[in-house]
Amino acid sequence: MNAPTIQNVNCGDCPIRHRAVCARCDADELEVLDSIKYYRTYDAGQPITWSGDRMDFVGSVVSGIATLTQTMEDGRTQMVGLLLPSDFVGRPGRDTAAYNVVATSTVVMCCFRKKPFEEMMAKTPHVAHRLLEMTLDELDAAREWMLVLGRKTAREKIASLLSILARRDASLQLHKDSNRRVFDLPLTREAMADYLGLTLETVSRQVSALRKDGVIELEGKRHVTVPDMGRLMEEAGDDSDGGCLI
Amino acid sequence: MNAPTIQNVNCGDCPIRHRAVCARCDADELEVLDSIKYYRTYDAGQPITWSGDRMDFVGSVVSGIATLTQTMEDGRTQMVGLLLPSDFVGRPGRDTAAYNVVATSTVVMCCFRKKPFEEMMAKTPHVAHRLLEMTLDELDAAREWMLVLGRKTAREKIASLLSILARRDASLQLHKDSNRRVFDLPLTREAMADYLGLTLETVSRQVSALRKDGVIELEGKRHVTVPDMGRLMEEAGDDSDGGCLI
DNA sequence: CGACGGATTGAAAGGACTCAATATGTGTGG
DNA sequence: CCACACATATTGAGTCCTTTCAATCCGTCG
Incomplete structure (x- = not known):
């Protein structure tokens, strides 16, 4: 069912090169990322992670759209994030997914095995800095959305x-x-x-x-x-x- | 009206020492923070920052409780965060406040002038790492709250x-x-x-x-x-x- | 005591939900 | 090419929960 696995493209040619978590990386760092990354494609409707499940990778959305949702036992669900190209999935330092992530359209992800990714974050500052920046932006977006949910x-x-x-x-x-x-x-x-x-x-x-x-x-x-x-x-x-x- | 300005306490004796943004700092880093920090006290009901206003400091809540709110023109307001001791206020890299921050009780803040704080973040990894961790936690809390607002x-x-x-x-x-x-x-x-x-x-x-x-x-x-x-x-x-x- | 802010309670109105029927569009198989 | 099933979307009618507006209560502080 899946589209064929995408060939690894050179990071330098990646469409999300200057917006994703790797945006600030220099050539040396890109080389490391290159060596631990792999692409994966998800069809529309397919789950990428399921809340509570073990998750051994993190990654960036390269193309397509995915949703982040939370669900109550009785089935009520709330979307808590809309993932667009360059958005980051997963949380370094946590080994189980906190949310359901589902591909809304065909999604290509650039994945990194969590362990090497965390090691890289600890050694070089650029990935962590960019991730902080992106997380702060997401927090702003989430707070904006809280006003929409609560008061509009x-x-x-x-x-x-x-x-x-x-x-x-x-x-x-x-x-x-x-x-x-x-x-x-x-x-x-x-x-x-x-x-x-x-x-x-x-x-x-x-x-x-x-x-x-x-x-x-x-x-x-x-x-x-x-x-x-x-x-x-x-x-x-x-x-x-x-x-x-x- | 204000309580008298608090004496600077040694970072080592600070009640939020191991939970705040400085939690991971070593002795050298604490010394730098010590040199740029200052305490400030806000009475209950007093604004700490106002959305859109220039903000030349960031800081941690040492004691007391403050609220983060967003307001629409017609007065509808939504709280988007509840700041407890050790929580961080302000965003490095941004010079205007995005939200209204108001002291709910008497609040003591440990403030850092933004410029030197950002310089420190760029030079040493511990502050940035801890801030990333805290921001990810806040994002989780915000998303939890989106479920409450939207579906409960x-x-x-x-x-x-x-x-x-x-x-x-x-x-x-x-x-x-x-x-x-x-x-x-x-x-x-x-x-x-x-x-x-x-x-x-x-x-x-x-x-x-x-x-x-x-x-x-x-x-x-x-x-x-x-x-x-x-x-x-x-x-x-x-x-x-x-x-x-x- | 009287004034004030915060909190409670009541009655009526309204907006979003629930349940249900119908429409639209797409893909499959005869 | 049409018929049919299926998912998605629209529309209607009635209900219910939250809001709105209003009156009252409570505790504190001049």
């Missing part, structure tokens, strides 16, 4: 998610018109619901409402056009003063 | 908060009876509401309901007795299998 209405939650996805996409592409955005939803309605602490029915209703009110346009279920980012950010309850905060 | 009922939210406070307290004290816990709430009903994404009225109602159902006992508004931690954790929706997970 369903409509604001949807607008917040769309605004984040739109901005993320914008950072990858050029846009003549800075107010207009076009992108594809990488998530099903259910995944959106799990992200936002809603039911999928409520997600569907609020997406429809935003469409009816002209805040977004839809082609099919997944292709979204935002005619006016300022308007969307108002709907999200964010101050849109900055306008173009990237 | 009001009653479960209250039980979750009480259970966390009880366990935190337990880690500081000895208890003959591992099932029984006694502690003081460090938060007002409003602060609890901001933590949990509820209104203060709902908090009040659910606390009363838990009391009526015998899950907790109250003396005054703040003094809480948990006769059976297992029962409380069931109410929180956590699996209480472990029983004594600290």
